[in-house]
Amino acid sequence: MKILIDHQIFSSQKYGGISRYFVKIANKMNQFGENVCVCAPVHRNYYLKESGSKLSKGMYLNSFPPKTTRIIKAANHYLSKLIVHNLKPDIVHETYYSLNSLANKNIVLTVYDMIHEIFSNSFRNNDITSVLKRKAVERATHVICISENTKNDLITYCKVDESKISVIYLGIEKSFVMPEQLLPSKVCSKSFLLYVGSREGYKNFNNFITAFVASKKLVQNFNIICFGGGSFDKDERDFLIEKGLSEKNIAQVSGDDQDLAGLYRNASALVYPSLYEGFGLPLLEAMAYNCPVICSSSSSIPEVVGDAAEMFDPYDAESIQNAIERVVLDNSVRTDLICRGQQRVKLFSWERCARETLDVYRRVLS
Known part of the structure; x- marks a missing residue:
């Protein structure tokens, strides 16, 4: 099975629970004999960098130049579309919420929480995360939620058919500490x-x-x-x-x-x-x-x-x-x-x- 994980979270997070989650499961799936690629042409993610070239062929930058994040994300999307066209993956797993997908079918999306919907007052008026999330959920073939609570909230706020959702808990392992x-x-x-x-x-x-x-x-x-x-x-x-x-x-x-x-x-x-x-x-x-x-x-x-x-x-x-x-x-x-x-x-x-x-x-x- 050819699996492609998109660039979104790796363009945003240097460290963080979401990017670590995807790197952990991608490495495990490669160990199981699957063909998994993280498609992040330019990224700043420490976990992806530490995984080496086997998981991603992208270029690591310690930090993005000032005021270039949006430009780099747009470039990543364009370059990723070319990679998808050549690679022809069986599955595209979206790491966050965007207006457009890299694929037209067999899209899996992970939804982490419904904080933007439940605590909308905690975010700026121009925050469109909820809008992007709804669009991503609608186009996804299947949605993974990381808890039953998130699944129930997703059904409540986005009116998603329960049969379209699976709950998969995150994992845990110790890091070695000197x-x-x-x-x-x-x-x-x-x-x-x-x-x-x-x-x-x-x-x-x-x-x-x-x-x-x-x-x-x-x-x-x-x-x-x-x-x-x-x-x-x-x-x-x-x-x-x-x-x-x-x-x-x-x-x-x-x-x-x-x-x-x-x-x-x-x-x-x-x-x-x-x-x-x-x-x-x-x-x-x-x-x-x-x-x-x-x-x-x-x-x-x-x-x-x-x-x-x-x-x-x-x-x-x-x-x-x-x-x-x-x-x-x-x-x-x-x-x-x-x-x-x-x-x-x-x-x-x-x-x-x-x-x-x-x-x-x-x-x-x-």
């Missing part, structure tokens, strides 16, 4: 709670901070480390100062997967207060590194964590505070969550994800 890559000393000086990802509206970061500062025990004994999401902007800095937090209490750091793995391994817990997730890969990542998970009881999150996390009502700061205290102030609870997490992650693998994706491709072709 001892010297664990953490800088300034982070290790005090026990800390870990927050991963962006901090925009629906991520519910402010409610987490409100819950944290309401507890004298938490403030006295723990710092907060935020990984990713960019540096704190002025509004965030003002909010943190208003809550009585300074750089002595909270820090934002960035890095690669190795750096994140080190944080998981050293954190007292991952706190994941999001109001909505299509899946929530950091939840499983934390479990894989023996980091107890404290998280929302909303959207797809209970579906992913099962009984291996301490859950709270994300709209209730007191509920968040109580859940954090139950875990980080009681070693027996923390140890139990670590053990449950070790068992939970065994249910999720990239091999299983790849095999189930191949099953979808075969159904499309039949």
Whole structure:
């Protein structure tokens, strides 16, 4: 089977869950003997670069020149059309949402969440992701959703026939972490709670901070480390100062997967207060590194964590505070969550994800 994965997400992400997902399953499917090509003529994706020329013949740039992203994406689409014409793949798998496809048939699309539809106020008025998503879903032969929750939301908001959708969970595996890559000393000086990802509206970061500062025990004994999401902007800095937090209490750091793995391994817990997730890969990542998970009881999150996390009502700061205290102030609870997490992650693998994706491709072709 000749499978082509399009360039879209690799033109956008240097790191990120979506691009990692496609590289992981593409590598697995190649190992199974399938012919898989990531069609990204010019890209800036670290995972694709690390996979070497076997997976993609594209050119890697560490970063795109200023104000050229749109031009490069357009060039990628044009060049990819030529590649598709010559390669004649059996399946084209679209990695994100676009106005036009590279193919006219046998198109598979992955839908990750319905955040733009449910939390439309969190995005700019000129954001057309929802429009592009609807068009991509309509033209797709089959749609993969990464959770049952996303599938149900897709049916609700886009009126898609359920028979057109398959649910395939993401996978998880550890990255190797050298001892010297664990953490800088300034982070290790005090026990800390870990927050991963962006901090925009629906991520519910402010409610987490409100819950944290309401507890004298938490403030006295723990710092907060935020990984990713960019540096704190002025509004965030003002909010943190208003809550009585300074750089002595909270820090934002960035890095690669190795750096994140080190944080998981050293954190007292991952706190994941999001109001909505299509899946929530950091939840499983934390479990894989023996980091107890404290998280929302909303959207797809209970579906992913099962009984291996301490859950709270994300709209209730007191509920968040109580859940954090139950875990980080009681070693027996923390140890139990670590053990449950070790068992939970065994249910999720990239091999299983790849095999189930191949099953979808075969159904499309039949």
